Amino acid sequence: MEHFAMAAATANGLGSDKQLLIVDDDKPFLERLARAMEGRGFEVSTADSIADGLARVKDNPPAYAVVDMRLGDGNGLDVISALKEKRPEARGIVLTGYGNIATAVTAIKLGAVDYLAKPVDADDIYAALTATGGEKAPPPEKPMSADRVRWEHIQRVYELCERNVSETARRLNMHRRTLQRILAKRAPR
DSSP states (O other), X not given: OHHHHHHHHHHTTOOSOOEEXXXXXXXXHHHHHHHHHHTTTOEEEEXXXXXXXXXXXXXXXXXXXXXXXXXXXXXXXXXXXXXXXXXXXXXXXXXXXXXOHHHHHHHHHTTEEEEEEXXXXXXXXXXXXXXXXXXXXXXXXXXXXXXXXXXXXXXXXXXXXXXXXXXXXXXXXXXXXXXXXXXXXXXXX
């Protein structure tokens, strides 16, 4: 059975070491991504803080890492940097909801193989992790619509505000009733 799993992982573009560390403080996203990556052949461990991520890298540096840029206790680039010190051949991806060119350049200089803006799906992450020879992952075949990206961002801010409609509306510079109408609708495609 183990031989079959190893062959499947190699066929998937993974080497024999399939350890993946995911560091993100958004618990629902962390759990969904962990399940999705396990389904793609990875042995996943998770951390919800920089301190926990650094401890996991120190104890057992993984072959792959997906790290959120901003967490409550620091900057995800610290985890990428520590991983590259412990295991230079490791492939790390930085995720962020606050994308800008300066941080993307810094992430790549510290050793990240890619820098993806949230919201992002498991297929895009898998493609970036398994891209070979320095090639960039191809653009998604069916990218999210602008309406879906907006909806995902609103949902993320809503969750970060502990589902407080008034606080979310204030942070998004949006009228509270407008936000309530958006939250009551289904997610756009």
